[in-house]
Amino acid sequence: MFFLTIKKEIVHNILSFRFIVTYALLFCLVLLAIFLMTDEYGKRLEEYNRAVGKERQWLEKVENMEDPNEQFQEVQRASFVGSRRPKNLSILARGLEGNLPTQVNAGSWGRFIQTSEDRLSKNMLFDIFQTPDFVYVINIVMSLLALLFVFDSVCGEKEQGTLKLLLSNSVPRDIVLIGKWIGGYLSVIAPFSVAALGGFTYIYISGNFVGSNDGIFRFFLIYLISLLYISAFFTLGLMISTLTHRTSTALLVALLVWICWILVVPNLSPVLARLIAPVPSRQVIDGEKQAIDKETQLLIEGINKRKVYGDEAEMERIQSAADKRKNKLEEFYQDRMRSQMSLSQNLARVSPSASFLFATTRLAGTGPVLYRFFQQAQEKFSEAAQQFQRSMYTQDLVEWSPQGPKVKDPDWFKADNLPHFEMFEERIGDSFNEALFDILLLVIYNVLFFMLSYTFFLRYDAT
Amino acid sequence: MLSHIIRKELLDQLLSLRFAIACVVCLVVLLLSSIVLTRDYREAMSTYNMNKVMHRNDVTQRTGVQDLWQGVTVDRPLNVMNVLVRGISAELTESVRVQNGNRMDFLEVYEQNPVVPLFPEVDFVFISGIIMSLLALAFSYDAISGERESGVLKVVMSYSVPRDTLLLGKWIGGYLALIAPFVMSFIAGLVVMALFPEVEIGTDNFLSIFALLLLALLYLAAIYSLGVFVSCRTEIASTSITVLLLVWVVFILAIPNMAPYFTGQLIPAPSRTSIDRGKLEVQQETMRLRQKMMRDEQERSGKEDVWNDEDFQEKLRIFHEEREAEAQKIEDSFMAKIRAQTRWSTYIARISPLTSFNLAALDLAAAGINQEVHFVDALQEYSSTWGSYSDEKSKAWQDFMKERRSSGSRMMFTSADMEQFNNMDYSDYPRFTFTYMPFKDRLQSVYKDVLLLGVWNVLFFMLAYLSFLRYDVR
Numbered sequence: 001m002f003f004l005t006i007k008k009e010i011v012h013n014i015l016s017f018r019f020i021v022t023y024a025l026l027f028c029l030v031l032l033a034i035f036l037m038t039d040e041y042g043k044r045l046e047e048y049n050r051a052v053g054k055e056r057q058w059l060e061k062v063e064n065m066e067d068p069n070e071q072f073q074e075v076q077r078a079s080f081v082g083s084r085r086p087k088n089l090s091i092l093a094r095g096l097e098g099n100l101p102t103q104v105n106a107g108s109w110g111r112f113i114q115t116s117e118d119r120l121s122k123n124m125l126f127d128i129f130q131t132p133d134f135v136y137v138i139n140i141v142m143s144l145l146a147l148l149f150v151f152d153s154v155c156g157e158k159e160q161g162t163l164k165l166l167l168s169n170s171v172p173r174d175i176v177l178i179g180k181w182i183g184g185y186l187s188v189i190a191p192f193s194v195a196a197l198g199g200f201t202y203i204y205i206s207g208n209f210v211g212s213n214d215g216i217f218r219f220f221l222i223y224l225i226s227l228l229y230i231s232a233f234f235t236l237g238l239m240i241s242t243l244t245h246r247t248s249t250a251l252l253v254a255l256l257v258w259i260c261w262i263l264v265v266p267n268l269s270p271v272l273a274r275l276i277a278p279v280p281s282r283q284v285i286d287g288e289k290q291a292i293d294k295e296t297q298l299l300i301e302g303i304n305k306r307k308v309y310g311d312e313a314e315m316e317r318i319q320s321a322a323d324k325r326k327n328k329l330e331e332f333y334q335d336r337m338r339s340q341m342s343l344s345q346n347l348a349r350v351s352p353s354a355s356f357l358f359a360t361t362r363l364a365g366t367g368p369v370l371y372r373f374f375q376q377a378q379e380k381f382s383e384a385a386q387q388f389q390r391s392m393y394t395q396d397l398v399e400w401s402p403q404g405p406k407v408k409d410p411d412w413f414k415a416d417n418l419p420h421f422e423m424f425e426e427r428i429g430d431s432f433n434e435a436l437f438d439i440l441l442l443v444i445y446n447v448l449f450f451m452l453s454y455t456f457f458l459r460y461d462a463t
Numbered sequence: 464m465l466s467h468i469i470r471k472e473l474l475d476q477l478l479s480l481r482f483a484i485a486c487v488v489c490l491v492v493l494l495l496s497s498i499v500l501t502r503d504y505r506e507a508m509s510t511y512n513m514n515k516v517m518h519r520n521d522v523t524q525r526t527g528v529q530d531l532w533q534g535v536t537v538d539r540p541l542n543v544m545n546v547l548v549r550g551i552s553a554e555l556t557e558s559v560r561v562q563n564g565n566r567m568d569f570l571e572v573y574e575q576n577p578v579v580p581l582f583p584e585v586d587f588v589f590i591s592g593i594i595m596s597l598l599a600l601a602f603s604y605d606a607i608s609g610e611r612e613s614g615v616l617k618v619v620m621s622y623s624v625p626r627d628t629l630l631l632g633k634w635i636g637g638y639l640a641l642i643a644p645f646v647m648s649f650i651a652g653l654v655v656m657a658l659f660p661e662v663e664i665g666t667d668n669f670l671s672i673f674a675l676l677l678l679a680l681l682y683l684a685a686i687y688s689l690g691v692f693v694s695c696r697t698e699i700a701s702t703s704i705t706v707l708l709l710v711w712v713v714f715i716l717a718i719p720n721m722a723p724y725f726t727g728q729l730i731p732a733p734s735r736t737s738i739d740r741g742k743l744e745v746q747q748e749t750m751r752l753r754q755k756m757m758r759d760e761q762e763r764s765g766k767e768d769v770w771n772d773e774d775f776q777e778k779l780r781i782f783h784e785e786r787e788a789e790a791q792k793i794e795d796s797f798m799a800k801i802r803a804q805t806r807w808s809t810y811i812a813r814i815s816p817l818t819s820f821n822l823a824a825l826d827l828a829a830a831g832i833n834q835e836v837h838f839v840d841a842l843q844e845y846s847s848t849w850g851s852y853s854d855e856k857s858k859a860w861q862d863f864m865k866e867r868r869s870s871g872s873r874m875m876f877t878s879a880d881m882e883q884f885n886n887m888d889y890s891d892y893p894r895f896t897f898t899y900m901p902f903k904d905r906l907q908s909v910y911k912d913v914l915l916l917g918v919w920n921v922l923f924f925m926l927a928y929l930s931f932l933r934y935d936v937r
Contacts, residue, residue: 123804124832128825129722129812141716248605248700255597267585269578
């Protein structure tokens with residue numbers, strides 16, 4: 001009976017109009033999203049390779065210089081610029097990939113300047129609309145389609161009278177519900193899986209997974225999380241169907257829940273977090289730091305004017321007190337920022353949509369953690385560049401003459417010693433561990449909705 | 464008869480569950496959005512005021528003539544319309560360092576809450592464009608097919624009522640029921656905003672808010688007409704909602720979001736970085752060629768100080784102009800591609816009524832693409848004002864340097880020399896003023912999109928009418 005119920009549900013869905021339309025729509029949307037994002041990633045990768053190529057060319061040029069003095073001058077003049085490699089999984093989940101600069105100047109120390117040309121020389125429609133990547137299609141479109149497939153699975157059958165007939169047989173209600181769930185869910189994920197397979201084939205053929213299996217595994221994990229997410233919405237739709245007795249009511253309730261969970265809750269959460277846990281702007285913190293510097297400068301100037309013995313220690317004390325105050329200010333800022341971030345994430349997690357987004361972007365390496373890795377890499381790069389430039393003068397490398405620097409050791413230059421911008425690459429196991437909390441939340445949503453549907457269906461009036 | 468049909472339709476909708484749902488959704492979302500965005504605006508206002516004072520003090524406390532070369536940091540005044548429409552700027556406040564020669568540096572710090580860019584802002588544009596459009600479909604999907612299924616349509620048509628009157632009556636009644644909770648919640652949102660003393664709405668902005676509401680109503684009318692049209696083409700309400708949701712996914716979610724990427728494929732443009740690299744190569748080549756020219760000239764004339772030769776100076780000037788024109792050509796061709804890309808992606812995206820609504824709403828709120836260009840223009844103008852001011856202030860210094868140079872003395876300065884140049888007063892420096900586009904200009908920039916929305920309305924209604932004329936009511 002169980003298999004018969006599943007078969008009946010699958011056949012019913014497959015023969016329906018919505019199945020054909022959903023199949024066509026999903027196939028087009030998923031493939032188009034992957035096709036457009038692959039192309040966009042290709043352009044960014046090409047840009048990155050060009051920048052790295054230029055860097056390599058410069059290194060070769062410096063290495064091949066015969067005169068070590070000229071070599072020294074060339075390195076002295078150089079401003080170190082690092083390039084950020086785009087993440088290949090940004091094809092599936094763009095996340096914050098487009099919000100960070102692709103080039104990092106070692107001297108910028110976290111400050112990036114955009115000129116008026118940079119600002120206007122882009123297609124501004126990108127700023128107005130969202131990125132239509134694979135995760136977006138699943139998050140928004142697939143959740144809606146899952147509800148559309150299931151909203152009438154119980155109440156619709158009641159309206160038609162087939163539920164009464166079905167339950168008049170010796171079939172337990174739990175079997176009917178599970179059969180309906182499995183049959184319906186399989187008919188939803190079938191078109192999705194075919195589309196995902198098509199997308200995977202395209203990415204694979206275009207050579208974006210070449211070199212390691214890491215990308216393939218991550219793709220597979222994102223696919224599994226997508227199945228879990230679709231299942232959560234499918235089960236929610238089933239629950240709504242067991243709660244209502246008319247299809248029109250079920251549809252409206254499902255739409256209301258979808259609007260709240262997909263469009264309102266996750267999108268409002270960062271703004272709400274900003275209000276509940278406000279963080280002063282970076283400019284305010286910098287202003288405070290400048291005020292401390294000015295105050296310290298005035299105090300030191302005052303001491304300098306007095307010119308009394310022992311004032312050097314006093315000056316040092318003032319300077320270190322100022323540094324301490326500035327560090328405290330920075331710590332305060334970072335603490336507040338962290339708490340705001342975690343609050344906005346937790347508020348957004350009230351919706352499965354946010355959990356899905358956090359889990360998939362974590363696996364793709366383009367989630368909120370990308371900011372942290374970027375900042376760490378950039379700080380490391382700036383420090384390394386500073387250290388390298390300092391070492392050029394402090395290691396007794398050159399003799400200064402009116403004709404310019406004279407390098408003592410002709411083999412002083414080693415390309416490996418130059419600063420490199422390298423971002424931390426999280427291992428797949430670590431990414432999965434970090435995403436586990438959100439995956440668990442999705443599982444809880446699934447179980448909760450199914451349990452509720454089961455409870456409601458047990459008491460459902462089929463007549 | 465028309466008024467009877469309108470009344471019946473209105474009563475039907477008012478007593479339905481969807482009306483209750485629409486009331487709850489509109490009220491909660493619009494009120495919440497108003498409160499959140501207005502409080503955000505208040506926070507931004509205090510940051511803006513603080514920044515303004517800080518940046519003013521930064522200039523007025525300078526005393527050295529060389530401090531002029533640092534330029535001046537100015538702040539973009541807050542746009543009160545941001546309490547409704549967040550627009551394309553990432554932040555409400557923005558500081559820009561302006562220097563001589565149209566050089567503007569927009570400072571960007573990547574230290575914000577990284578969760579924020581992951582989600583779109585829930586503002587008036589988002590609520591009307593996405594949420595309300597979905598509700599419009601929920602109100603209209605069964606307007607005809609639903610009544611056919613329940614048999615009511617057959618009964619109504621048995622009376623002597625023309626089909627056009629029936630369709631018009633249904634349209635008006637249903638549409639009024641849809642917009643009633645929306646308009647009421649919008650007014651409630653405005654009342655909430657008015658409670659905040661920081662929100663000062665002038666005449667221009669008041670008119671813009673009114674125009675925004677009308678625009679949203681026009682957009683919703685187009686989507687509602689689409690719903691009625693599909694309802695006239697189908698016989699079962701469930702088929703109607705399936706088709707409508709799929710059309711909604713394609714027209715509201717897919718087309719506008721995919722259009723810029725799709726255009727990127729059709730009209731590829733290089734990145735800004737590669738263009739800058741190309742221009743840098745031209746500059747480096749210019750320097751190399753210039754040195755070569757100097758050496759050749761020195762060899763030819765047998766003199767060291769060839770740069771004093773007027774003919775050679777003229778030759779150098781022409782050479783520099785040619786090279787600059789070459790660099791400019793790279794920039795111009797790039798900008799032409801970007802403009803073409805933007806233009807075509809706007810055309811493609813306008814297949815969806817959402818694009819017309821979004822672009823028009825952003826321009827009406829002075830928070831869109833036109834405003835961005837207007838702001839950069841104002842900064843460029845200010846850059847030349849600042850340039851004239853710093854030229855005037857540093858005139859004495861320039862004269863002093865010229866005199867030193869012409870007398871052939873060494874470029875070493877004593878503190879006595881520098882005294883007059885280290886006690887400058889910059890309290891009279893020109894202040895940056897920026898006003899958002901007046902209402903008239905905003906209207907002018909949106910008329911195309913408004914017209915397009917009007918066309919969508921007429922088209923969908925005409926199609927619905929044609930379909931209903933041949934509709935089998937049995």
